[in-house]
Amino acid sequence: MSILEVKNITYVYGEGTPFxxxxxxxxxxxxxxxxLIAVIGHTGSGKSTxxxxxxxxxxxxxxxxxxxxxxxxxxxxxxxxxxxNVGYCFQYPEHQLFESSVQRDIAFGPRNMGLSxxxxxxxxxxxxxxxxxxxxxxxxxxxxxxxxxxxxxxIAGVMAMKPGVLILDEPTAGLDPKGKNAVIxxxxxYNIQTGSTVIFVSHNMDDVASLADRVxxxxxxxxxxxxxxxxxxxxxxxLASLALGVPEITQLFLSMGERxxxxxxxxxxxxxxxxxxxxxxxxxxxx
Amino acid sequence: xxxxxxxGQFFPGKSFIHKLxxxxxxxxxxxxxxxxxxCGNFYSLGLMSAFILFSFLLTRxxxxxxxxxxxxxxxxxxxxxxxxxxxxxxxxxxFSWRKLSITSGGVxxxxxxTVRILSLILVSSLLTYTTSPTSLTxxxxxxxxxxxxxxxxxxxxxxxxxxxxxxxxTLIEEIDRIMNAQKARGADFxxxxxxxxxxxxxxxxxxxxxxxxxxxxxxxxxxxxxxxxGGKGRTRMKQQKTGVRDLCAAAAVIVLSAAVIWxxxxxxxxx
Ligand SMILES: Nc1ncnc2c1ncn2[C@@H]1O[C@H](COP(=O)(O)OP(=O)(O)OP(=O)(O)O)[C@@H](O)[C@H]1O
Ligand SMILES: [Mg+2]
Numbered sequence: 001m002s003i004l005e006v007k008n009i010t011y012v013y014g015e016g017t018p019f020x021x022x023x024x025x026x027x028x029x030x031x032x033x034x035x036l037i038a039v040i041g042h043t044g045s046g047k048s049t050x051x052x053x054x055x056x057x058x059x060x061x062x063x064x065x066x067x068x069x070x071x072x073x074x075x076x077x078x079x080x081x082x083x084x085n086v087g088y089c090f091q092y093p094e095h096q097l098f099e100s101s102v103q104r105d106i107a108f109g110p111r112n113m114g115l116s117x118x119x120x121x122x123x124x125x126x127x128x129x130x131x132x133x134x135x136x137x138x139x140x141x142x143x144x145x146x147x148x149x150x151x152x153x154x155i156a157g158v159m160a161m162k163p164g165v166l167i168l169d170e171p172t173a174g175l176d177p178k179g180k181n182a183v184i185x186x187x188x189x190y191n192i193q194t195g196s197t198v199i200f201v202s203h204n205m206d207d208v209a210s211l212a213d214r215v216x217x218x219x220x221x222x223x224x225x226x227x228x229x230x231x232x233x234x235x236x237x238x239l240a241s242l243a244l245g246v247p248e249i250t251q252l253f254l255s256m257g258e259r260x261x262x263x264x265x266x267x268x269x270x271x272x273x274x275x276x277x278x279x280x281x282x283x284x285x286x287x
Numbered sequence: 288x289x290x291x292x293x294x295g296q297f298f299p300g301k302s303f304i305h306k307l308x309x310x311x312x313x314x315x316x317x318x319x320x321x322x323x324x325x326c327g328n329f330y331s332l333g334l335m336s337a338f339i340l341f342s343f344l345l346t347r348x349x350x351x352x353x354x355x356x357x358x359x360x361x362x363x364x365x366x367x368x369x370x371x372x373x374x375x376x377x378x379x380x381x382f383s384w385r386k387l388s389i390t391s392g393g394v395x396x397x398x399x400x401t402v403r404i405l406s407l408i409l410v411s412s413l414l415t416y417t418t419s420p421t422s423l424t425x426x427x428x429x430x431x432x433x434x435x436x437x438x439x440x441x442x443x444x445x446x447x448x449x450x451x452x453x454x455x456x457t458l459i460e461e462i463d464r465i466m467n468a469q470k471a472r473g474a475d476f477x478x479x480x481x482x483x484x485x486x487x488x489x490x491x492x493x494x495x496x497x498x499x500x501x502x503x504x505x506x507x508x509x510x511x512x513x514x515x516x517g518g519k520g521r522t523r524m525k526q527q528k529t530g531v532r533d534l535c536a537a538a539a540v541i542v543l544s545a546a547v548i549w550x551x552x553x554x555x556x557x558x
Binding site: 055057076077079080083084087088090095096097098099100108109112113141143157158161 | 464465467468469470471472473474475477478490493494497501
């Protein structure tokens with residue numbers, strides 16, 4: 001069942017100025033309920049612009065965004081509701097945090113939803129625990145935190161609203177490997193435990209491979225591919241022509257293929273890779 | 288919406304007016320502002336506004352900018368001219384309704400005041416449109432430098448002004464960012480009563496102050512890293528020189544002032 005539908009949207013920055021940029025060109029796409037979707041594309045391809053349309057932060061110049069079949073721009077109320085239904089984590093956590101303490105920042109969304117004080121506290125507690133934020137940080141100013149801590153607080157602030165769709169714009173950028181894995185686990189768990197749709201942007205193909213059910217590729221404001229991760233990564237050459245890479249494992253299999261080994265090209269999972277390599281060894285032992 | 292605010296905007300160009308020494312420009316603008324108030328009848332005021340319009344044409348800026356500079360003050364203009372119309376009770380009665388009556392004197396006054404205010408606005412925007420903020424502050428620093436005798440920190444003052452001007456667009460961007468962050472989590476700036484909408488704006492200003500202080504400290508650090516120690520021994524990359532051009536402009540304004548005073552005396556003051 002589809003939860004979010006984007007219909008023929010076009011978005012223009014700086015209309016009527018010499019700096020006019022058409023960031024999205026007549027895009028249509030449907031996001032299914034419960035899926036984990038990765039959005040990839042080179043810098044400036046329009047990823048952030050597209051995602052900001054999904055919760056009504058940007059209003060399309062032309063076209064519609066439907067949440068569960070209803071146009072989110074139908075009325076002022078429906079836009080506000082869309083902001084709760086579709087949680088958006090900004091590309092830079094500095095752009096999202098503004099409250100005087102971490103606790104208040106996480107509570108900001110639930111408070112706007114008009115929940116009771118009790119429920120708000122509960123949500124804050126749940127979200128901090130889920131995002132793995134140390135409770136000693138709760139009374140600190142969000143600006144005194146490290147980059148990784150800020151990122152977690154920003155994600156927790158959105159998760160506390162329990163949105164039906166969670167959007168994360170480059171959630172792993174600028175994190176150390178440990179922090180990165182933690183955030184990836186966090187995203188995966190949220191998707192599994194709440195059954196929510198998760199859409200995220202990443203430049204790291206290994207993250208994409210380990211998380212995504214589906215991959216959406218943007219280039220110059222247009223969709224070039226929207227398919228399962230397997231199908232997308234089996235087209236390594238086309239990805240390269242879009243200035244994108246493939247996961248390291250796929251890269252390894254592609255290079256081995258070029259050197260004459262008979263291996264499949266659509267592998268990006270360590271278990272599958274092991275199986276494929278073992279079967280190759282077995283076949284060679286036979287000959 | 289918030290990005291449409293323009294304060295003291297500068298439009299680069301190569302015209303006669305652009306090339307004038309900013310110090311001379313400030314002084315001459317000051318003289319013209321005073322002379323606009325000296326104008327006592329339509330002849331002198333007409334001459335004055337013709338001169339200002341002519342200077343504007345010299346800048347070769349789009350005439351639409353004139354309208355743009357008037358826009359923020361339309362309300363004040365309308366109110367003052369209506370007040371004139373109502374209060375001035377001179378000349379013959381043109382129209383009356385109950386206790387209200389409009390006299391020909393009132394109409395004259397209304398036109399006079401409107402032209403005066405428009406000239407005031409135009410001549411001051413002429414200064415900001417054609418002078419870059421840096422040369423403007425340098426000019427102020429240089430004009431105020433006699434105050435150094437009284438131990439006034441003229442350079443610090445000018446530097447403060449430069450920084451303040453430079454950061455206006457940054458602050459506007461910052462407001463935009465905070466509003467977006469709050470909107471994304473359901474803050475409501477668009478629905479509800481006027482009071483509740485104004486209330487929704489307050490939570491923007493606190494983070495704005497916090498981030499401004501943070502930015503100020505960072506800027507101070509960046510400046511000390513580049514060995515900024517205040518005005519002593521500092522030189523300028525772009526030196527301003529007063530030349531023939533400036534003398535011509537000054538002469539024109541002096542002749543204009545003399546003409547205004549003569550016209551006032553010859554035709555008598557109406558106001
Ligand atoms: N606020 C803005 N004003 C004007 N142009 C913008 C603005 N934001 C983005 N753009 C332009 O729109 C295009 C798409 O930008 P967008 O931020 O969506 O790219 P992106 O795919 O998210 O890139 P990145 O991977 O670097 O985050 C770019 O060409 C960018 O220059
Ligand atoms: Mg982006």
